[in-house]
Amino acid sequence: MANYVYIGVSLDGYIADRNNGLDWLNTVPNPHNEDLGFAAFMERVDALVMGRNTFETVVGFGGEWPYSKPVFVCSRTLKDIPVQLKDKVFLIQGSPKEIMGSLNRKGYENLYIDGGRTIQGFLKADLIDELILSTIPVLLGGGTSLFGDLPEHQVYELISSEVLLNQIVSSRYVRRS
Secondary structure, eight states: OEEEEEEEEETTSEEEOTTSOOGGGGSSOOTTOOOTTHHHHHHTOSEEEEEHHHHHHHHHTOSSOOOSSOEEEEOSSOOOOOGGGTTTEEEEOSOHHHHHHHHHHTTOOEEEEESHHHHHHHHHTTOOOEEEEEEESOOOSSSEESOOOOSSOOOEEEEEEEEETTTEEEEEEEEOO
């Protein structure tokens, strides 16, 4: 069982700009629409856990739903899922430990945790096993920070680092026990 984070981050540690925008993720040209390792990563997970804001952002992109795995959206306010996503997206509530326990009991053991508040909640609960951070060479100067306050240090070991598209640094860190 493992919980993973796979996310793009600016040089100054933000995952969205001041307007919750993500356009800055496209500042590095990708003329051949390379996958950059995302498909291989998705093979390792059973389901996604994401926050409401991230879910609404992804839905707002329009087009085809990008995930083939079940997506569990953490929300106390969202009441309905768009009808075209009813068999793909499910609402869930609870603390990170409760959510993880519930999904593990349903057979979902390797979870992709996505969304700023959701990631921060799982980190604060000490429930992230691996971080894959793709650092985009841009300074946003504000926005949604990837990391928040933690009750104590968490130590990770760098497993690999590679340069993608000659500019993005993708680093994989695994939690040290």
